[in-house]
Amino acid sequence: MSKVVIFDWGGVVESHENDMQDLKLAKIRMLRRFSDALSDEEILKGFTDVNSKGAKMGTSNNKEEIIDWINLIQKNWKINVPIEDFILAYEEEGRKVKYYKDVVDFAHSLKGRCKLAILSNLLPIDKKRIDEQYDLSYFDKVYLSFEMGLSKPNKKVYDYVIKDLQVLPKEILFIDDDKKNIEMAKKAGWQTCQAFGYELDKIKKAVEDFLNISTI
Secondary structure, X not given: OOOEEEEXXXXXXXXXXXXXXXXXXXXXXXXXXXXXXXXXXXXXXXXXXXHXXXXXXXXXXXXXXXXXXXXXXXXXXXXXXOHHHHHHHHHHHHOOOOEOHHHHHHHXXXXXXEEEEEEEOOOHHHHHHHHHHHOHHHOOEEEEXXXXXXXXXXXXXXXXXXXXXXXXXXXXXXXXXXXXXXXXXXXXXXXXXXXXXXXXXXXXXXXXXXHOOOOO
């Protein structure tokens, strides 16, 4: 069983439809728990500014850096709540974001037919949500950016995965919604499927062709 199917998370399982509308609403709801002084636009702009300043967040599992990121958010919006309350609100609102359970069910159905892996850019405080949605125990390998210290589409990510899996690049099928991530995977020699979670038929067809099996 040398072939490997690797799934992304955001966009493939968690919805990124309509310019990430569900995620944006989750951020707005979260901040509304602590303050109603800002407009929706100001809240979203503030997240963009914080993320641009805290670019390491997706590639760091350092507790102090996570706290610094949360403190920066709080400073930007002039709120002051316990870190635990902030994380709880983040997790609770994140769970309300739409996700594609049929994609998860399909991924789980492949168990035993090939190796299964996850490759995703995310924050440490997202891990509980991705586990609740995907059930990471089904997967042979889980590659998360904050644990690797690297994020897609950095070429080193793909080199790391190939070395860890100990398979030929052509034996990997990578499913991701982001064009930049797909293009780098192609350069690494992987087979690819650029698709969103609402394109399950496209994902199934790509896997069927890759494994040369019936997935129905």
